[in-house]
Amino acid sequence: MLDRDPRSTRTRIQNVALELFAEQGYDKTSLRELSERLGMTKASLYYYFKSKDDIVQSLVDDLLTAVDEVVDWARGREPTAENRRELIERYAKAIRGQGTPLLRFLMENQPALRVHECGSALRERMRVLVDFVVDPGDPLPVQLCGRMAFFALHGAPMIMSDVEATSEEIFDAACVVALSMVPDGLGEP
Known part of the structure; x- marks a missing residue:
């Protein structure tokens, strides 16, 4: 109906x-x-x-709107340890608002998104966010930790799907893990 x-x-x-x-x-x-x-x-x-592509585009457009608010917040700010953590917290809030099913879809359908226009838009936004959190002059393990902070947020619903916990509890745990991985600006996560 x-x-x-x-x-x-x-x-x-x-x-x-x-x-x-x-x-x-x-x-x-x-x-x-x-x-x-x-x-x-x-x-x-x-x-x-x-088409299915129109549906995916609509879903990603809603996500992009939320992510763009985080990107706009980061513009003109120094990537201090405090601001890096703030960015992760803002990003976590933005994607949490889009829901676990969308995050699972994005993680599980990466091949389909590679050729979709909205996949390019998402990758572009992620580059901006990662560049704020990760200093290319840092040692590779530190750079990896910064990038893995985003993966923890994206992948937790899929990785933890067999755990007896609510999606909110899983996402809260992902936020704790992501924040623990944010480089402090001194070459240390």
């Missing part, structure tokens, strides 16, 4: 698409399956999204 509010229908389509992408993978999910799961016709689905 369709909701009369187009925004809630759009959100429902996005959520069900993420469920199917998680169950079957992006490449193996068809719009027909999605419309059947939603209980709507394919024509009704096309009213909101013309």
